Amino acid sequence: MDSRDRLTPSTAFIDELNASVHRAMAETSPAQPPQLTSYPEQTQLWAAATTAVESMHTELEQLSLDIHAHPEVAFTEKHAVAAITEVLRNHGVVATAPAFGLDTAIHAEVGTGKVAVAFLSEYDALPEIGHACGHNLIASAGVGAFLATVAAVREVGREDDVRIVFLGTPAEEGHSGKEYLIRGGAFEGLDAAVMVHPFDMDIASHAWIGRRSATVTFHGVSAHASSQPFMGRNALDAATLLYQGLGLLRQQMPPSDRLHAVISEGGQRPSVIPDTSTVELYVRSLHSDTLVDLSARVTDVCRGAALMTGCSVDIAWDPHPPTLPVRNNQALAQRWRESQAQQGVDALPAGVVPESIAASTDFGNVSQLVPGIHPLIKIAPEGVALHTEQLREAAASPEGLAAMRRAATSLAHVGLDVLFDREFRSVVHAEFVETGPQIRVNEIFP
Ligand SMILES: [Zn+2]
Ligand SMILES: [Zn+2]
The missing domain is CATH 3.30.70.360 (Alpha-Beta Plaits)
Incomplete structure (x- = not known):
């Protein structure tokens, strides 16, 4: 018998993988902040959204920490729903919960226009370990992005031209809450749906299988x-x-x-x-x-x-509806990179981190119906995996909260450009069409 410790997996492969990711990162040109000349109000709208997130950062952080301190598993997220709807109400937005037939889903809308963007919040925790996937940060980022977009749109008096949608989407862990929202009609008539997810790296577009x-x-x-x-x-x-x-x-x-x-x-x-x-x-x-x-x-x-x-x-x-792979919209992801660059963060484009490092999310089902992004925000030191105690601690850390605030701002920037930049919107739409037809999960797996 040799003396090798068989219970300690070798790190040789993951070390080489990480080294190759770092080589690819070094060869990738960093994103640059945009010129903000794509449409007349772009500078004003982006600045208004940034200011709005700054002005409510305490509320957003408290919301994240409150949800983190009250972990609720899939379909039981009553505390989170009450906390989120209260923040919305404090900003003059009436939210509906239950919504789309789900007790712990939330729906809010501002504006009466035809062009529409949805901001998504998750808030469910894992059994036993709590918020080890950081959905408390997703919750605040979605709320912050929605409210910042509303504030920016009100500042330029364009509420009649657009529709800004907030969707609280329960039960991601081990379930597919978003699929029930899809069947309830939550994603009809949208031009884009956007959300973020915590991670140990900043990645604008990553594979989810x-x-x-x-x-x-x-x-x-x-x-x-x-x-x-x-x-x-x-x-x-x-x-x-x-x-x-x-x-x-x-x-x-x-x-x-x-x-x-x-x-x-x-x-x-x-x-x-x-x-x-x-x-x-x-x-x-x-x-x-x-x-x-x-x-x-x-x-x-x-x-x-x-x-x-x-x-x-x-x-x-399929005891629960299946989840589909995420169809990342590269036009939206590129705009995300530019907004993150404006805030000093270099979010990696698609292709740097290998597709083999992948998990699954019910946002996949959304992204096969509506152009969308699900970028990853770095809240923990590299190497910290999702669903671990370290990730749970990071989800309540100052670094995690700061990443959440930047994410709220960038989601709002991307959303505003979809709403007001007609040319950008058509590029986003054209890319979606080019990457295949809409896919409904209950049609391919009846
Ligand atoms: Zn998870
Ligand atoms: Zn998650």
Whole structure:
């Protein structure tokens, strides 16, 4: 036996990955602040939004810290909803909650025009660990961006020309709250939908892969494992073959895709052939089409495992609606970079950080219907992962709160340009059309 500590994973790969990201960062030209000459009121509107966020920074920080101190898991976010609607009310905005059929969704609108932008806030926490995904900062950034956009639009007296929408979107963690909002009509008639997410780097456009889940149940025949094993049909064998089959399938998958599974039920005692077993699995893929394909292949592996063991199988796909990959709008992302540059932050463009470092979000479903961005803001030292205690602490730190304020300002800047820069709006729209048709998740996974 060598003395290598097998319980300590080698950092060789992640070190090389990080080094290659840093080499790519060094080769990327930093974003420059924009000239602000795209349309007549641009300088005034951007300045008004910046000032508005500055003037309410204490309220936004308190809101973040309040939500952070009262973590609520998916669909139970009552404290957060009350806190957010109170801040909106203090700024003269009447918000509706419940909204779109969800108890803890929020809807507010200002303006009566046809051109419309939505600012999204998440506020759910993780079970046990709390705000380890920093959604408390997303909440304040969305509220701040919405109110700053309203303030800027009022300053130039253009409320009749535009519609500014705030959407409080519950239940992102382990669920797909935004998909229910989509089905409730929350995203109809919008020109863009924007939000931010905390991270350990500033990235304007990053890959988020689509995700489906399934509960797979095998049914066999129980028998005494010693006296009459030949009279049994072993459901645990089926689960084992499925688990092995997924392992073999991995080699034939695209490199960005992911499969995870656990056997959550596999029998009671060794002397009894198990007649039931259950496997919980996730399938993730970089594109909607490849998510469809990978799901079909996994279904085949489930059926094959059942056939080999003489069991039957029930495959319950999608106990929650699936999430689609995020379709980042590069025109919007570029404007985000310019606004962040104006505030001294260099947000990386697409392609610097590899697509293999990716998780999933229900914003994917939104971004397949409406042009959108989901940029990442650095709130923690590099290397701190989402869903960790360090990230949770960072989500209430001065650095986290400062990043949230800059994010509120930049979301407002991007939103204002969508609302008032006709040429920019058409570029955003044209890019969206060029990257494929709108995709509704319940149409590709009926
Ligand atoms: Zn998360
Ligand atoms: Zn999150």
